[in-house]
Amino acid sequence: MAEVRERWTSRYYFLFAAIGSAIGLGNVWRFPYLTYKYGGGAFLIPWIIGLIIMGIPWMMMEFGMGRYFQRSAPGIFEGIGKKWEWLGWWPVFAAFLIVAYYTVVMAWALRYAVSAASVAWGMGEAGAEGAGSYFFGTVLNLSSGPGVLGTPVLPILGFLALIWVALFFIMYKGAGVIGKVAVWTVSIPWALLVILMIRGVTLPGAIDGLNYYLTPNLAALANPEVWFGAFSQIAFTLSLGMAGMFAYGSFIAKKADVTNNAFITSFSNCATSFFAGFAVFSTVGFIMQSLSIPVGEVSGAGLGLAFVTYPVAISMMPAANALIGVLFFLCLFFLGIDSAFFLAYGGVISPVMDKFGLSRVKATAIICVIAFLIGIIFTTNGGLYWLDIVDRTVSFYALLITGALACIVVGWVFGAGKLREHVNKTSDIKVGAWFDWLLKVVVPAGLLFVVIYGGFMTDIPAPYGGYPTWAASMIWVILAVTLGLSFWLQAVKTKGPPKEVSGK
Amino acid sequence: MTTGAIVATVVMWLVFIGALWFSFSQMGKGGKWED
Numbered sequence: 147m148a149e150v151r152e153r154w155t156s157r158y159y160f161l162f163a164a165i166g167s168a169i170g171l172g173n174v175w176r177f178p179y180l181t182y183k184y185g186g187g188a189f190l191i192p193w194i195i196g197l198i199i200m201g202i203p204w205m206m207m208e209f210g211m212g213r214y215f216q217r218s219a220p221g222i223f224e225g226i227g228k229k230w231e232w233l234g235w236w237p238v239f240a241a242f243l244i245v246a247y248y249t250v251v252m253a254w255a256l257r258y259a260v261s262a263a264s265v266a267w268g269m270g271e272a273g274a275e276g277a278g279s280y281f282f283g284t285v286l287n288l289s290s291g292p293g294v295l296g297t298p299v300l301p302i303l304g305f306l307a308l309i310w311v312a313l314f315f316i317m318y319k320g321a322g323v324i325g326k327v328a329v330w331t332v333s334i335p336w337a338l339l340v341i342l343m344i345r346g347v348t349l350p351g352a353i354d355g356l357n358y359y360l361t362p363n364l365a366a367l368a369n370p371e372v373w374f375g376a377f378s379q380i381a382f383t384l385s386l387g388m389a390g391m392f393a394y395g396s397f398i399a400k401k402a403d404v405t406n407n408a409f410i411t412s413f414s415n416c417a418t419s420f421f422a423g424f425a426v427f428s429t430v431g432f433i434m435q436s437l438s439i440p441v442g443e444v445s446g447a448g449l450g451l452a453f454v455t456y457p458v459a460i461s462m463m464p465a466a467n468a469l470i471g472v473l474f475f476l477c478l479f480f481l482g483i484d485s486a487f488f489l490a491y492g493g494v495i496s497p498v499m500d501k502f503g504l505s506r507v508k509a510t511a512i513i514c515v516i517a518f519l520i521g522i523i524f525t526t527n528g529g530l531y532w533l534d535i536v537d538r539t540v541s542f543y544a545l546l547i548t549g550a551l552a553c554i555v556v557g558w559v560f561g562a563g564k565l566r567e568h569v570n571k572t573s574d575i576k577v578g579a580w581f582d583w584l585l586k587v588v589v590p591a592g593l594l595f596v597v598i599y600g601g602f603m604t605d606i607p608a609p610y611g612g613y614p615t616w617a618a619s620m621i622w623v624i625l626a627v628t629l630g631l632s633f634w635l636q637a638v639k640t641k642g643p644p645k646e647v648s649g650k
Numbered sequence: 651m652t653t654g655a656i657v658a659t660v661v662m663w664l665v666f667i668g669a670l671w672f673s674f675s676q677m678g679k680g681g682k683w684e685d
Binding site: 156186187190356357360361399402409413416573575 | 652657663
């Protein structure tokens with residue numbers, strides 16, 4: 147019997163799954179802050195340039211190579227040459243660790259969705275003052291440092307278990323169900339963002355916040371830091387370099403489009419970021435006016451924006467505080483869940499199935515259990531510190547380094563021209579020879595610029611994040627161990643993929 | 651809003667809408683979705 151690779155059952159299901167994987171928490175909590183920080187509207191110029199010359203070619207490469215080899219990341223690099231298989235496994239480990247802590251952040255969002263129903267951190271100025279201590283004290287019960295791990299925080303642990311059960315049931319039937327679920331997990335947060343944006347721009351002070359978000363400072367374009375910010379945002383926002391897009395590409399039919407899907411996925415993701423900025427910065431303007439504080443004391447990126455700043459705004463809102471709070475944290479949860487099953491299924495489960503010949507149910511169950519167990523570390527009292535350190539390791543260093551190496555190997559060893567001819571045969575939009583040079587030179591150079599300028603130049607002279615040297619050094623230890631494991635997996639002989647996933 | 655912020659908003663939405671309109675107008679001009 148001929149073996150058949152699993153397939154997306156419709157193009158729209160694939161697009162929703164790919165867009166959902168790209169859109170995540172970073173669209174809400176990273177992009178708007180970077181735009182404000184790096185020149186407002188002027189930042190959008192290098193950001194769009196980065197999208198076109200770096201993000202889209204990179205995504206076309208991952209989709210195209212998956213489609214060409216009909217395998218997930220390790221199988222693709224093994225197909226290029228046996229000695230390259232490790233380069234497919236390294237981002238698999240990155241995806242595995244990312245999803246282990248990403249689901250914990252989703253658990254916080256669920257915890258907050260419950261708390262927001264009663265605005266548990268308090269109303270009015272008292273709530274605004276107490277939002278920080280509620281997050282770090284009540285919710286996380288944060289310890290004094292990474293050396294004090296403590297015990298798991300039970301409500302977070304419970305939500306984490308629920309999330310992994312849900313992920314198992316979404317993933318164990320493969321791409322067919324993932325595509326259908328993605329329609330909802332993309333549409334719901336889009337609808338919630340619209341509600342939050344309308345609420346935001348109708349608050350007093352919203353216009354001031356939007357002016358900080360978008361008023362261009364063109365002089366900022368002369369600052370290399372701005373270009374670093376734009377290119378780094380493009381590198382992180384499209385969910386590339388995490389192995390998953392190779393697998394998602396491998397589920398595309400052999401005669402189906404590649405390039406146009408990459409365009410639609412990339413632009414939809416970036417449009418969502420831009421839109422989310424209106425919801426975030428209108429609320430920032432409201433906080434500035436309500437508490438009479440400057441923008442620098444309100445705006446921030448990452449966890450602080452989501453779990454401290456926004457709760458402050460909820461406390462201060464004139465009406466519907468609890469409703470807006472619940473909707474905001476549900477929005478965060480839904481933004482995260484399709485990225486989570488992308489990381490887990492495309493990034494880890496599919497490669498494991500391809501390599502070890504495990505059935506989908508067995509592989510899914512094993513990966514869900516192991517990732518949950520590892521995630522418990524991040525639910526402990528010291529979990530936030532380790533989440534930050536592991537995030538720096540895999541979501542920054544591993545993603546950028548493996549992304550650059552993958553583009554170099556595909557561009558120079560497999561052949562960028564060969565890939566271009568392959569995707570052009572069936573794609574809606576044909577790409578020219580410019581694609582070859584973007585893939586071979588520009589994308590790797592952009593990624594290496596980000597990792598050197600934003601990583602090595604700061605983390606080598608001084609420990610990352612001000613952590614003790616032993617804790618910050620774990621970045622290099624984890625990178626080395628996952629690289630070693632990647633070479634070990636390359637050396638392991640297996641029987642290959644099961645019938646249900648093979649494209650041979 | 652400042653003039654600069656308004657211009658940035660309008661230009662960016664034109665870029666996104668234009669790019670997505672072009673992409674969707676090209677759908678189906680390549681290969682088939684089914685094997």
